[in-house]
Amino acid sequence: MTEFPGATGLVLNEPLLWERGRRGRCGFSLPSRDVERRPAPAALTAAGPDFPDLSEVDVVRHYTRLSTWNFSVDAGMYPLGSCTMKYNPKTNERQAAHPGLAGAHPLLPADLCQGALELMAALECLLAEITGLDAVTLQPGAGAHGELTGMLVFHAHHRHQGKPRSKIIVPDTAHGTNPASASLCGYRSVAIASNANGVLSPEAVAAVMDDQTAGIMVTNPNTLGLFEENVKAIADIVHARGGLVYCDGANMNAVLGMVHMGRMGVDVLHLNLHKTFSTPHGGGGPGAGPVCVARHLEPFLPVPRVRLVDNRYVLSEDFPLSIGKLQAFWGNTANLVRAYSYILTMGAEDLKRVSQLAVLNARYIKERLKGIYHLPYDRPCMHECVFSDSLQQAHKVNTLDIAKRLMDYGFHPPTIYFPLVVPGAIMIEPTETESKEDLDLFIESMKAIATEAREAPDRLHQAPTRAKRRRLDETAAARKPCLTG
């Protein structure tokens, strides 16, 4: 009898912070006062906010209990498609928390921050080598921020050419951030459909590419987990009309050491360090979204840029064509340290091995669940595979029910209802850090759920029953929003 990880145990209740406090407690060691108290101008001051007063024990219990209500990568398999929930190495946390780095002020004179500047310069070189592009900015705070940076580079390039453009081509399989980032730059998104094979055809691009179109945003591998095999021909079409090619690198984890973005015709690419490069996702960030560009676009990258001048690193503002700044300071340095540590730990061979095993794991799941769940594009996938609920619909069971039931088996559900081109999509990305045994357990769980869908569909409708909460009323939450307590 297979033992699935999902189980119930003692889960502790915990009220809201302000339902716990007692006036007069404090969970903070206030520094001793060695200067006299001076009254601030009375007209400008107020009593301060109404915060609960809690002891250190109150605070520790509160957040420890809350934490136990979360599923996490450290607890189990988290196969969220497009999110690359791989293991986050602990040594990276040690490196990022080093007091010399964590305690450094961003506006230190250059001579006092050579360590961080050297790390940034080195990381830029590593990312350039990994992607096959020429120049890198580390400033963007997350993937979508990187996309915005890329679109600003497009915009600045075309303006510099004296021919601003108004449109951008975005495939129907793209993440929602793509069109949203493009519209921040005033670009109107022109959607194109992928072909029957789930990839873009050069003809579809040629049909819409004109001299008012700034370029194309391609995710490669795409969100169906398929490699955009026509991408070079598409890049040639876009370039021939004076456009640029943006690659959303959210799925870079599939192609490390295999693909050369420069040769592929990519002009701008963002990376999600919190996906491919193992920095933890933190329940929704912070991430980091470095942007890599081909040589001809380097002048447009954000400032300041790290430069080595007379054997000394400096932050240089001397790039007159630069798009400007995306964050007040230089980027999410703590995550840069983590990603740098990861790359140095892995080296070239093991990074390539990462992609090989990420693809092997996805392909293995695809092969073993094929037929049990409908596979709308039965083609060799890369790091993720997309199923749908169409076989289960006959039993009035849908993707949401399947996802919720997986929780009871002890797995985080895959990404669901995305990409939009697959109705009822179930998008599974196991990542390379899951072992064969864990994949087998996941597969057995999915099979057991498919059986339940036939024989006891109500178990799926009622799921989850083992989680901290049953299904939550999202309609009520949106109709009468209660956003503060």
Next chain:
Amino acid sequence: MRYLPHTLEDIAEMLKTVGVESLDGLFASIPADCRRSAPMVLPHPLTEWELNAHIDRLAGRMAAGPAYKVFIGAGSYEHFIPASVGFLTSRSEFVTSYTPYQPEISQGTLQAIFEYQTLAARLLGMEVANASMYDGASALAEGLLMAARITRRSKVAVSRAVHPLYRRVVETYLKPTDIEVREIPFGPDGTTLLSAVADPAELAAVAVQSPNFFGCIEDVAAVSGRAQAAGALCVAAFSEPLAFGLFKNPGSLGADIACGEGQSLGIPRAFGGPGLGMFASRMQYVRNMPGRLVGETKDLEGRRGFVLTLSTREQHIRREKATSNICTNNSLCALTAAVYMASLGGTGLRELAQLNYDKAEYLKSQLRAAGIRLPFGAATFNEFVAAFPDGFDAVHSRLIAKGIVAGLPLGTYYPELKNHYLLCATETMSRDDLDALAREVAS
């Protein structure tokens, strides 16, 4: 490799299932014209202890820690962070989870963010706060874009006393739009010259920062009065929210949108990031807000629970018409700020803010006594501007050799403020540290 669990037997068996001969065979769909012609050239992999030594070497070349006294604030502040804060926010369950899209197994993050939203709204005196933005500068840029959406106007006025790096980010965000940025000058007391705001009826927003870049407390009530009378919104930025433990907060002064940096609230400076973009507004504008929101609801059994809500504003649903492109934000930093605020409590926050005020006031009095001119007369929090005589840059450099960084030179950002330095003193500076600084700069 310790992060890769596959044995050779596993790989062989899995390849057999998949029906592919070799690992390279998995990539057959990648055409030749997209492939690398040569393997990546990266440094030889490091063992864990080699990595420790390497990072120790780099970190050793940073002016951080007790050996250095850094009197710079300017949007990144040194505050004492209790061990309990770091301990709690390092818990794997918080650190290694994704965005809480599946609420039944993400109630920890969801309740914590709901509590953060509540504490942030109370701190800022606003009706609603979102789950976070990247940093203070990008939050301000998004605040101005939101004001333009609400008012359907295309000009914004931004005070020159707003952090100069925030203004650079605003400029970057607004450049490709048709929104024009007008600069409002500051007056001799170091605060914004509100009388210089021209044609407010054309404006989507009037934006000031308080405390401003010079540490000065702005008259935000006058800004909101003037903006709202002309149909514009008052956007109140900040880089030091600890000030609102002592000084009036943006909401109580009539701000429509409050946005800024929350790094002060328990987040390490980390050479500038990640920080915490805080973003709050009036409830009537919530559907125009960027970023995620957590709301309270009930589960099937009627028990209280939390979910991401009002998601139709966001990119994954509204795509090109979304209120922002933001997806991943700075959730763990918001959690950190919440743990920090909970640890301080109302009483602790008030006391800590007062102590910060007192330290800077003490330093001011010592500098004045040493004959240093403090040009701006407005009340300040935490930091302030000092005007030093010609040639002070040599003193500044000499002090660095002694482990003292005597403030941030302002000439780079404000050419007219040559020889002016922005000095910051938080609760982490002892009276001896402050005395030593006053003594050294005057010598």
Next chain:
Amino acid sequence: MKDVSELKFPEELGYVESHEWVRTEDGRARIGITDYAQDQLGDVVYVELPAPGKSLAKGAPFGSVESVKAVSELYLPIGGTVVEINAALENSPELVNSDPYGRGWMIVIEPSQSEDLKGLLSVQAYREKLKG
């Protein structure tokens, strides 16, 4: 979601392909969304409507209707001036689901060109479109 045969489409209304209905009342036009549209959307959580007094052309977007995970634009079946909006939807958007042709109405238009009314689809024609 229901089968089209289970949905209701009153005989007396005019329809458009974008799933709005029109009821003519003394020369004015009351407008809402059809049973099919509300069923496709699921639980409606928010309805955004224009300010009364606004003039809009035929086919122009006049607002939007939101469920938890979708947004649909609303398109004006006939050109004209908005004379009334259903204020009840602000606090009770669920009326669009429970009573799409009654208390879930959205706006009343003073038509600028009465010919627009003649171009609406009959129930039969609208049902044909739904069968596609």
